[in-house]
Structure formats: C-alpha cells, structure tokens
Amino acid sequence: MNLTINAANADRNLMNAAEKNGESARSGNGRTSIYGGNFNAAADPIAARKKEAQAQAWKVVSNAWKTDKAIDDSIQARRDHYKEMEKLRNEAVDSLGDVQEDKEVLRELYGVEEDSQEQKDLELLEKERREMRRPGSETLSEAERSRLEELHKGPLTEYQKRALDLGNQAEIYEDQIEDAERRMRDDVADIHSIQTERIKSAPMPGAQKAAKEIMDAANDEIQGMLIEEAVEHIEEEQEEREEKAEESMEEKEEQEEQLEELKLKRAIQEAMIERTKEAAEEAKEQARQNEAPEIEIGEMVDIAKGNSIAKDVGQSLSDIKSSLRVLEADLKGIKVDKEV
Secondary structure (H helix, E strand, O other): OOOOOOHHHHHHHHHHHHHOOOOEEEOOOOOEEEOOOOOOOOOOHHHHHHHHHHHHHHHHHHHHHHHHHHHHHHHHHHHHHHHHHHHHHHHHHHHHHHHHHHHHHHHHHHOOOOOOHHHHHHHHHHHHHHHHHOOOOOOOOHHHHHHHHHHHHOOOOHHHHHHHHHHHHHHHHHHHHHHHHHHHHHHHHHHHHHHHHHHHHOHHHHHHHHHHHHHHHHHHHHHHHHHHHHHHHHHHHHHHHHHHHHHHHHHHHHHHHHHHHHHHHHHHHHHHHHHHHHHHHHHHHHHHHOOOOOOOHHHHHHHHHHOOOOOOOOOOHHHHHHHHHHHHHHHOOOOOOOOO
16 A cells, blocks of 8 residues: 655655745635744744644644554565565465376376376375375275275385375475465455554545644634734723823814913903003093193003002013014914013
8 A cells, every 4th residue: 555645745845834924824614824033933923822833733643643653564565475475375286286296197007097096095095194184174985995905004105105206295385375374364354454443444545634634723823813913002092092082182282272371361461452552542632631741652651550550560561562572472372482
C-alpha cells in the first residue's frame, strides 16, 4: 500500500493555513481562520496561541503519520515474506518434479513395468507411508493391509528400496511446499486483517480531522481575542474623543465667559462714555450760564468725576474711544492687548 500522506506536505499545509499574511482561509464548516499580522510569540498572546495550536495540530498529524507508516511497513513486511515463501514453494515444487522424474528414470533403468506387481507393491508401500505421515489422508483396504504385512516380512527389491529413498526426498519437498503455502495463507490473512483494522481506526483521516478541529478552535479563540482588542481600542478612542469633547466644551465655556466679560466691559465703557458726555455737556451748559470761559476736556472729566458719574474710571476719553474701536474685533475672537 502506498503512503497517502507525505509528512513534509502535511506540515506545510497546516502551517500555511495559519501563516498567510493578511489572509483569512475559510474552512469547509464555514469557520474563518484569522491572521493578525507578524507578532512576537513571546510577547503577543495571539501569536503564542496560534503557535501552540500549530504545534498541537502537527503533533496529532505527525503521530498519525507515524502510525500509518508503521501499518504500511507491517503490510509491506508481510508482502515481502509472502514473496519469499512463494519463491521457496516454487523451488520445492521444482525439486519435487525432479524427484518424480528421477523415479521414472529409475523405473526404466531397472526395467520395471508400470503394471507389474513390483511397481504395484512399491505404490502400496508409498501409500502406507503417506497415511502414516498424515493419518486419515489415505484409506487402506483389508486386502492392502494384508499385502503390506507380507511385504514387511520379506526383503524389498533393489528398485523398491531406491524408489522409497527418492520418496523420502519427495516428502521433504512436499513438507516445504505445504509449509510455504501455509505461511503464504497466513500473510494474506494478516494483510487483510491489518487493512480492515486500518479502515476502522482511520489514523490519518482521524488525525486530519482532529488537527482541523484544533486549528478551528484556535481560530475562534484568536478571533475573540482580536475582537476584544478591537473593542478595547474603540473604547480607548471613544475615551479620547470624550476627553477632547470635554476639553472643547471647557474651551467653549471659557470663550463664552470671555465674550460675556467683553460684553460687560463694552457696556460699562459705553455707559461711562455716555455719562462722560453728559457730564461734559452739563459742564459746558453751566459755563455758558455762568458766562465762564470754555472748559477743556480734561476739566470736564474732573467735573464728571466730581459728580460721581464716572467713578472708578481709570482711562482718559481718548483711551475709551480707542477701546470702542477695537471692541468689535475682540468680539470676533481677535486677541486685544490687556491695556486696551
């Protein structure tokens, strides 16, 4: 029987199923083999699990291959033995044929006729010998037994003695033929029995199925590990996005606070300007009423301060006007010098 499995090919087939970069191999039951990239097996649990599964699968297949090879070797040994026995049998058959020819030559040499009493007595003696060697193989009549008693009392002829010696040689070859054929039958029976048991146990198909189950289980586990890693990665990214969103919200709130401050500042400035203008107009009116000389802008401010209209104002009118000019830019996000 030829080997149906090559160990090296089986090894490569198992390894390639899990080692193709960036590929997924779908098995017959619909499961998917996942390759996660090039990993350091000592540090990466996915690579370690994959390597472990590959080792387990190859061990199962390797053991089955050894068992299968041992079976093949056993069958081959019996076939070889059968051929040896067949050769021995054929040689014994040839030798037996030679003895039969020698007996015929001997008969002719002594001039014994085939239907003579001497020849018949010789054949009766040979029949007795066969029955003694294998009881039950021959049946002797009463007349034959009586004749044998007479033959054993008297001397045999020279031809009969030499023919019986050749018969002894023939028996040796007959035993060799019988033994060889018995061993050949045993070899055939053993081969049939081994092949029957092999079909029942099916070591290699069973090992291939077991190896596939090992790889499928590992692939399922690896797939779960990859999904878990992906979920963890997504959660980390979500946390980062939430943190960024929180920071963005804080920045927005801060900007809104700054905007509110700017609005308040503008309102205060406008109020101060309006009050300052009112104070200045009031001062001018008082000056006209009192027919006083023209009051300078600085004096108006002092008057406004005296009337407590512009309390806490630490800027001059020119500074306030400058603030008004840049206030709109502040509201649009342009950074204004703190002194403005």
